[in-house]
Amino acid sequence: MFDLLISFLTNTGYYFIAQDFRYFVMILVGCVFLYLGIAKKYEPLLLVPIAFGIVVGNIPFFKGFGIGIYEDNSVFHYLYFGVTSGIYPSIVFLGLGAMTDFSSLLAQPKLMLLGAAAQMGVFFTLLGALFLGFVPKEAASIAIIGGADGPTSIFLTAKLAPHLIGPIAIAAYSYMALIPVIQPPIMRLLTTRKERLIKMEDLREVSRTEKLLFPILGVLLCCLLAPTALPLLGMLFLGNLLKESGVVDRLANTARNAIIDTATIFLGFCVGMSTQADVFLTPRSLMIFGLGALAFSLATASGLIFAKIMNLFLRHKINPLLGAAGVSAVPGSAREVHLMGQHEDPSNYLLMHAMACNSSGVIGSAIAAGVLWSFNMIG
Amino acid sequence: MGLDNIVLNNGWSQAFVGASIVMTGLVILSIAISQIHKLVEFWENRSQKPATEPKSPSLGTATTVDHVTLEVPLQCPADINQTAALYQPLVDQMGTPFELKELYQRAVLFDLPHPHITLKCLREAGILSPQGDGMFRWNQ
Helix, strand or coil: CHHHHHHHCCCHHHHHHHHHHHHHHHHHHHHHHHHHHHCCCCCHHHHHHHHHHHHHHCCCCCCCCCCCCCCCCCCCHHHHHHHCCHHHHHHHHHHHHCCCHHHHHCCCCCHHHHHHHHHHHHHHHHHHHHHHCCCHHHHHHHHHHCCCCCHHHHHHHHCHHHHHHHHHEEEEEEHHHHHHHHHHHHHHHHHCCCHHHHCCCCCCCHHHHHHHHHHHHHHHHHHHHHHHHHHHHHHHHHHHHHHHHCCCHHHHHHHHHHHHHHHHHHHHHHHHHHCHHHHHHHHHHHHHHHHHHHHHHHHHHHHHHHHHHHEEEEECCHHHHHHHHHCCCCCHHHHHHHHHHHCCCCCCCCCHHHHHHHHHHHHHHHHHHHHHHHHHHHH | CHHHHHCCCCCHHHHHHHHHHHHHHHHHHHHHHHHHHHHHHHHHHHCCCCCCCCCCCCCCCCCCCCCCCCCCCCCCCHHHHHHHHHHHHHHHHCCCCCEEEHHHHHHHHHHCCCCCHHHHHHHHHCCEEEEEEEEEEECC
């Protein structure tokens, strides 16, 4: 009887945690994320499922029971298939398309260039990751963190370096949640007060026909150029067409509510669970976090600098803060740009312009992911 | 590791070509969407051409051509208070202070006409006053 009790105790999570403290560290990380998500309201829709996933995924267990996310035929393994196959990110893009109003972008198409410029951070980081010794597929997966788009990062990593999904997804979502901490110092550093005070010209009203044509043109122009972006952009523009067509409101409503919520829950939870301490807490993960921060900062800086360069040629100057919204963290970076503009001048209203840059950033990062994927498949 | 690894894996080319493709893609898309409204306008004018053709002028009378204007109003409504009354119930639901973004979203939801321009006019009229940090107060 005593042997049975001992045998049971050596199979409990407490015993395994005592054997390997890394699980305890990860559970603490999960609790910190829960605090940030619930108490501080940092991207709670993402952080809460991810954080709880981290806690659940790091409860150690006896291997072989078919419990863990990395064990064949476990329930969590099947749910995780949606991540590794890229299904959840595509579904999230469908909902995102059904939520996004591209009017501000259609009213000022030149702001789309800022979304493209911010993607330069992705390619600078690609060089950085290669410099640090990562193989090309891993480097590409790390670099896409600079796109500041969680689903895109997960999609590309699932295709190129599935063993890095945990750290890359956590880095991508952490930096998205930390936008209010990361972006403002870079914005202040790279712009003068005079530039921050620039007021944008009013946006023109956009007709329904324009909004209707945009998803069709968008999918044709972007995906003919980079067909590998189809799983993301195809779904994004489908969602937007459902919204703008005005004849399938039921489908659009389902896409922007039930479908994206379901995908977000499973995506966040599974990504959190994939951070099992024994596969997550490695020196490479730390390097990925470092490179992720670099990618995010470089993307922000690229957008800001490009906006200043554009101003050299434009008659009506644009507020260079908008460049920081070129990363595709919707709507966090747009909100941050708006708040900084208002901090300098409460009557300066930049939100709608920043949303234009944000939405072009979503398209830009999906193209960048498609391009990196195709490079690595060709190579 | 190091620059050798970048060269060995064709990193410089990947970065340069990749960045160029992304930039090209979005430049093409931005050029295309900057032309959409012109094409739409052209198409709609084309379909209305028979209706706007001038009738043959009769002697001694001035010829007038009726232009069908499809442009949205770029000026504020004459009676801003009347417009404000439309927005009052939305503001009442939100409490004070409120986020302008939320008011805009509600205006779109309730199909109020030209919400972006209207909000701008309400701000200029002092009915919407900024409180900083993206928050606004309704002054009426």
